[in-house]
Amino acid sequence: MKQNRWKKYFFGSASLLLLLTVVGCQEIISDTKVIKLGHGLDTSHPVHKAMVYMKERLHEKSGGSMSIDIYPNQQLGSERESLELLQIGSLGMTKVSTGVLENFVPKLRVFGLPFLFRDREHRFSALEGEIGEALLDDGLDKRLKGLTFYDAGSRSFYTKTPIETPEDLQGLKLRVMESNTAINMVKQLGGSPTPISWGELYTALQQGIVDGAENNLPSFYLSRHYEVCKYYLVDEHTALPDILLISTLIWDELSEQERKWLKEAARESSEFEKVIWREAELEALEAIQEAGVTVTYPDKDKFREKVTAMYDEFSEDPEMKKLIDAIQSTK
Structure with missing residues (x-):
């Protein structure tokens, strides 16, 4: 059953059939579970760098039994298209703005309210506490499970x-x-x-x-x-924070240990991203001036x-x- 699901997962996107055929063959040979992650950001963006960090941490935690293939720059579609691919299991993970996700998970509209947070510290307190944890699971009925929030500044x-x-x-x-x-x-x-x-x-x-x-x-x-x-x-x-999501069709087929590795790697990557995000803000401000x-x-x-x-x-x-x-x- 699992093998069939993973095969469907690897070969689900017709637009990348040749590439996925190669990747799929590698997975069968190496017996490594590779999760495909697509997003719309440039490779120099702090959130993309955080995803690369997550990939490295997952590889270390799992002893090489799990990995992530990252496709940036909308290679696999826009944010909305990526969400739809997650819902049918043709894409494993994606990063979207909570502003786009509100069309799928209405409660996340709250982040679009102007001047909701007092400051940066207040935002992190809300996102990293019980409120944020509950919101990460608010899309489960849409086959969308949140793993972590990424800082997207103001x-x-x-x-x-x-x-x-x-x-x-x-x-x-x-x-x-x-x-x-x-x-x-x-x-x-x-x-x-x-x-x-x-x-x-x-x-x-x-x-x-x-x-x-x-x-x-x-x-x-x-x-x-x-x-x-x-x-x-x-x-x-x-x-509006960014949110890292995984398809529940993929999540449900991971073992408890695999879920733990992935969740830990995701959370560690969000801590990493917070630091480089602040550096990127200062660099950007100087550069545009x-x-x-x-x-x-x-x-x-x-x-x-x-x-x-x-x-x-x-x-x-x-x-x-x-x-x-x-x-x-x-x-």
């Missing part, structure tokens, strides 16, 4: 024209993720939200399809969006006032209100 706006206040966003076409919460936020701030795939955003900015976007500093820098957008507003409106980007620090209260209606809307759902209160009361 998201801010960047545009082609100067911005300092919410009024400066009026009428601007701003790229957002495929997230209803992100769409609503931009509307509340007066902008025109435009969902576009991350891989298509540079061209969309160049061609004027959108006037700007919102993301964290390392992503703004590594994507080279600073070549088109010369204004970065550090309003830090949201802090050297490239001529104007970085401004606005009065956040002006932005916070514009989105209070989102909290009222969320609070109409008793479960969401309970979750919001739990997060905000976390020390």
Whole structure:
């Protein structure tokens, strides 16, 4: 039974049939379980480096009986496509933003609430405690099991024209993720939200399809969006963590020991990522300023006032209100 599942897993993606045939043959010969992990980030991104670290740790912990093959740069599809592949077992693991995952796991909409966390320390306390642990398992009925959260910093706006206040966003076409919460936020701030795939955003900015976007500093820098957008507003409106997921179709066929190895390796990689993420933020800030980007620090209260209606809307759902209160009361 397990052998059939793993065969199906290795050969599930038609677009990579030849490659997977080779990998599959290697697995049968070596008797090593290889989990295929696809994501949309560049190989220089801190989260990708954390995944490489996880692969190394898993290999060490399992004595070589388990490994991970990593496919970056949307080689296996967009974030949404990767989630769908996980659900049918054609992909083993992926990393997505919780903003995209909210379309599959509605409770994760909470991370899209602007100014939810007081600061970096508060965010980690919530994610690494009982609240975060419960949210990792909230997608089990969708065949999606969370293993750990990765720090994705805070998201801010960047545009082609100067911005300092919410009024400066009026009428601007701003790229957002495929997230209803992100769409609503931009509307509340007066902008025109435009969902576009991350891989298509540079061209969309160049061609004027959108006037700007919102993301964290390392992503703004590594994507080279600073070549088109010369204004970065550090309003830090949201802090959506990334989440590392495994298909339950694969998870359920791992032994208890294999699950323990994988979970430990994932958690260790998130600790590793927190350190290099902070370094990447500082490096990105310096680099974009050297490239001529104007970085401004606005009065956040002006932005916070514009989105209070989102909290009222969320609070109409008793479960969401309970979750919001739990997060905000976390020390």
